Amino acid sequence: MQQLFKQLFTPFVVLFLMVAVVTVSEGQYSRGNSPYSRYGLGDLKGSLFTPNASMSGGLSATYRSYWDVNLTNPASLGKLRYTSFQLGLDYQHSELSEKNTGLTAQADNGNLTYISLAFPITKSWEIMRDTLRRGVPIQWGMGFSLMPYSQVNYDVAVTRSVGSVPNVLFNYTGEGNKYRVNWSNGFTYKGFSAGANLGLLFGKISNNTYIDFQDSAYAVAYDERLIVEENGVGFIWDLGVQYEYVFKSTNGKTSPDPNFSIKNKLTIGAYAGGVSDIITTSSKQYTRQSSYHPVDSIQNISGVKGTLNMPIKIGGGVSFGKELGLIVGASYETEMWSMFRRDGVADANLENSHRIAVGMQIVPDFSDYTSYFNRIRYRVGAHYGLDARAFTAKNGTRYQLMDYGLSVGAGFPMRPPKAKSILGFVNLGLDIGYLGHPELIGDVYFRVNLGFALNASGWFNRSKFR
Numbered sequence: 001m002q003q004l005f006k007q008l009f010t011p012f013v014v015l016f017l018m019v020a021v022v023t024v025s026e027g028q029y030s031r032g033n034s035p036y037s038r039y040g041l042g043d044l045k046g047s048l049f050t051p052n053a054s055m056s057g058g059l060s061a062t063y064r065s066y067w068d069v070n071l072t073n074p075a076s077l078g079k080l081r082y083t084s085f086q087l088g089l090d091y092q093h094s095e096l097s098e099k100n101t102g103l104t105a106q107a108d109n110g111n112l113t114y115i116s117l118a119f120p121i122t123k124s125w126e127i128m129r130d131t132l133r134r135g136v137p138i139q140w141g142m143g144f145s146l147m148p149y150s151q152v153n154y155d156v157a158v159t160r161s162v163g164s165v166p167n168v169l170f171n172y173t174g175e176g177n178k179y180r181v182n183w184s185n186g187f188t189y190k191g192f193s194a195g196a197n198l199g200l201l202f203g204k205i206s207n208n209t210y211i212d213f214q215d216s217a218y219a220v221a222y223d224e225r226l227i228v229e230e231n232g233v234g235f236i237w238d239l240g241v242q243y244e245y246v247f248k249s250t251n252g253k254t255s256p257d258p259n260f261s262i263k264n265k266l267t268i269g270a271y272a273g274g275v276s277d278i279i280t281t282s283s284k285q286y287t288r289q290s291s292y293h294p295v296d297s298i299q300n301i302s303g304v305k306g307t308l309n310m311p312i313k314i315g316g317g318v319s320f321g322k323e324l325g326l327i328v329g330a331s332y333e334t335e336m337w338s339m340f341r342r343d344g345v346a347d348a349n350l351e352n353s354h355r356i357a358v359g360m361q362i363v364p365d366f367s368d369y370t371s372y373f374n375r376i377r378y379r380v381g382a383h384y385g386l387d388a389r390a391f392t393a394k395n396g397t398r399y400q401l402m403d404y405g406l407s408v409g410a411g412f413p414m415r416p417p418k419a420k421s422i423l424g425f426v427n428l429g430l431d432i433g434y435l436g437h438p439e440l441i442g443d444v445y446f447r448v449n450l451g452f453a454l455n456a457s458g459w460f461n462r463s464k465f466r
Contacts, residue, residue: 032092032094032107032108032109032153033094033096033105033107033153033154033155033156034094034107034109034151034153034154034443035096035154035156035441035443036154036387036389036401036435036436036441036443037151037152037153037154037174038152038154038156038172038174038207039347039349039350039389040337040340040347040349040350040388040389041149041150041152041178041205041308042150042151042152042153042176042177042178042205043150043151043152043153044149044150044388045113045147045148045149045150045151046072047071047072047147047238048060048071048072049068049069049070049071049086049088049114049116049427049451050088050113050409050427050428050429050449050450050451051063051065051068051361051377051379051409051411051425051427051451052070052072052359053407053409053429053431053449054359054379054380054381054407054408054409054410054411054427054428054429054430054449055329055357055359055360055361055379055380055381055407055409056357056358056359056381056382056383056405056406056407056431057072057331057333057355057357057359057381057383058317058328058329058330058331058357058358058359058360058381058382058383059317059319059327059329059331059359059361060072060073060315060317060331060333060357061073061240061242061269061270061271061315061316061317061318061329061331062242062267062268062269062317062318062319062329062331063076063319063329064076064079064193064242064244064267064323065079065080065323066079066080066081066082066323067080067081067082067084067422067424067425067453067455068084068086068425068453069084069086069116069118069143069145069184071114071116071143071145071147071182071184071197071238072238072240072271072315073195073238073240073242073269073270073271073315074184074185074186074195074196074197074238074239074240074271075186075187075188075193075194075195075240075241075242075269075271076186076193076195076240076242076269077118077141077142077143077184077185077186077195078139078140078141078186078187078188078193078194078195078242079139079141079186079188079193080118080119080120080141080143080186081120081123082119082120082455082456083117083118083119083120083455083456084116084117084118084119084143084453084454084455085116085117085453085454085455086114086115086116086117086118086451086452086453086454087112087114087115087116087451087452088112088113088114088115088147088449088450088451088452089110089111089112089113089449089450089451090110090111090113090447090448090449090450091108091109091110091447091448092108092109092110092445092446092447092448093106093107093108093445093446093447094106094107094108094109094443094444094445095443095444095445096441096442096443097441097442097444098440098441098442099438099439099440099442109153111148111151112148113147113148113449114145114146114147115145115146115147116143116144116145116146116147117143117144117145118141118142118143118144118145118184119141119142119143120139120140120141121140121141121142122138122139122140123139137189137190138187138188138189139187139188139189140185140186140187141185141186141187142183142184142185142186143182143183143184143185144181144182144183144184145181145182145184146179146180146181146182147179147180147182148177148178148179148180149177149178149179149180149201149203149236150177150178150203151176151177151178152174152175152176152177152205152206152207153174153175154172154173154174155171155172155173156171156172156173157169157170157171157172158170158171158172159214165213167213167214168211168212168213168214169210169211169212169213169214170209170210170211171208171209171210171211171212172207172208172209172210173207173208173210174205174206174207174208175205175206176203176204176205176206177203177204177205178201178202178203178205178232179201179202179203180199180200180201180236181199181200181202182197182198182199182236183197183198183199184196184197184198186240191243191244191245191246192241192242192243192244193241193242193243193244194239194240194241194242195239195240195241196237196238196239196240197236197237197238197273198235198236198237199235199236199237200233200234200235200236201232201233201234201235201236201275201278202231202232202233202234203231203232204229204230204231204232205229205230205232206227206228206229206230207227207228207229207230208225208226208227208228209224209225209226210223210224210225210226211223211224211225222288222289222296223288223289224286224287224288225285225286225287225288226284226285226286227284227285227286228282228283228284228285229282229283230280230281230282230306231280231281231282232278232279232280232281232308233278233279234275234276234277234278234279234308234310235275235276236273236274236275236276237273237274237275237276238271238272238273239271239272239273240269240270240271240272241269241270241271242267242268242269243267243268243269244265244266244267245265245266245267246263246264246265247263247264247265247266248263263322264320264321264322264325265320265321265322266318266319266320267318267319267320267329268316268317268318269316269317269318269319270314270315270316270317271314271315271316272312272313272314272315273312273313274310274311274312274313275310276310277307277308277309277310278307278308278310279305279306279307280305280306280307280308281303281304281305281306282302282304282306283301283302283303283304284299284300284301284302284304285297285299285300286298286299286300306342306343307341307342307343307344308340308341308342309339309340309341309342309344310339310340311335311336311337311338311339311340311352312335312336312339313333313334313335313336314333314334314335315331315332315333315334316331316332317329317330317331317332318330321361323361323363324363324366325362325363325366326360326361326362326363327360327361327362328358328359328360329358329359329360330356330357330358330359331356331357331359332354332355332356332357333354333355334352334353334354334355335352335353335388336352337350337351337352337353337388338350338351338352348392349389349390349391350388350389350390351386351388351389351390351400352388353385353386353387353388354385354386355383355384355385355386355403356383356384356385357381357382357383357384358381358382358383359379359380359381359382359407360379360380360381361377361378361379362377362378363375363376363377363378364376364378375413376410376411376412376413377410377411377413377425378409378410379407379408379409379410379411379429380406380407380408380409381406381407381408382404382405382406382407383403383404383405383407383433384402384403384404385402385403385404386400386401386402386403387400387401387402387403387435389401391440393439397439399437399439399440400437401435401436401437401440402434402435402436402437403433403434403435404433404434405431405432405433405434405445406431406432406433407429407430407431408429408430409427409428409429409430409449410427410428411425411426411427412425412426412427412428413425414426422455423454423455423456424452424453424454424455425451425452425453425455426450426451426452426453427449427450427451427452427453428448428449428450428451429448429449429450429451430446430447430448430449431445431446431447431449432444432445432446432447433445433447
């Protein structure tokens with residue numbers, strides 16, 4: 001009983017410490033500052049859970065697990081055999097630098113990255129091994145989740161001359177999030193899987209511009225402030241397919257659970273997703289004031305309706321190996337942000353994004369219960385891509401932001417003594433990467449991802465005797 005209590009208590013202690021670290025960090029530093037989040041819908045958060053994020057998303061198209069959810073490709077839910085409750089947190093430290101001015105800055109941020117509950121509806125593996133039962137061996141998994149879609153969080157100050165007026169401070173700030181809530185389903189028949197996410201995208205973003213005449217010669221000049229707030233809601237969807245080819249050889253190993261196969265598998269996956277037109281409701285407040293004049297409201301409007309036309313994303317990948325051994329994979333994704341329109345007008349700072357990633361997971365020896373370290377899931381990955389945001393310099397040169405980095409992580413299984421199955425995992429991931437361009441602002445970041453997964457086989461089961 002004491003051992004079981006420790007297994008349950010430990011992950012909650014880790015989660016508490018993570019939240020405490022994030023809280024303390026936000027108290028010591030300024031709130032997260034991502035200058036590029038001013039453009040488009042902000043920094044896109046993606047849909048990687050901690051296990052896949054620790055492999056840089058190298059298996060985002062093909063990752064399938066008995067215990068974990070892969071929201072990027074909902075077809076993977078057809079593999080799920082245990083109820084899975086998952087929660088993710090992250091903490092990021094950024095070192096910002098600008099080439100032209102030589103200025104540097106630091107920023108820290110932390111957030112809840114996902115919360116998910118998924119479970120198997122049918123148990124095809126029982127039908128396949130029980131000759132007395134009849135039925136089509138279709139495995140159906142279902143899940144619900146909530147996670148950020150994008151984040152706006154910036155504070156940028158620029159001093160420049162306006163005509164003959166020197167030392168005019170332009171301060172741009174913004175904050176807000178868009179979230180997605182999902183209903184996911186995945187189906188598997190033999191080696192083929194298909195699935196879909198259907199959900200709602202919603203959230204509020206606020207952008208502020210403050211203009212301050214700092215030169216004492218213009219003390220009577222009006223300082224100006226513009227506040228624009230935008231609420232939006234739309235439907236979000238993802239479709240995915242996977243095909244798994246199983247090789248016969250098992251290299252003499254036997255599975256710790258008779259339900260699970262440990263054979264090598266070649267998995268191919270593809271997915272596509274998008275968002276319906278987002279209906280927006282905006283308000284705008286434009287005021288000005290000076291040392292000698294009270295606040296003067298120039299414009300104050302609300303309830304302005306608008307539309308955002310969103311892009312389509314397409315991705316795919318391949319992986320080889322076994323979940324309880326070594327598995328390697330690669331994936332590619334593109335998102336067509338050139339399709340983005342705000343009230344019918346294209347955004348000059350958005351282009352199509354591209355991302356390629358490779359990843360690997362290894363379990364040294366899942367059957368070695370004398371060594372806990374042999375049963376840990378070790379993960380590593382790398383990614384490189386072009387972000388959707390791009391800028392044109394005064395000389396006409398076009399710069400598209402680069403996004404690349406390395407990831408490492410581990411999944412620590414929790415298994416009470418004498419238990420027949422795993423209780424869950426504590427997943428830890430560390431990322432180091434770069435977002436930006438050498439000719440513009442560069443963001444070298446370090447991110448800690450912490451995920452907690454609780455698994456159970458008895459949830460939602462119908463009682464045998466009634």
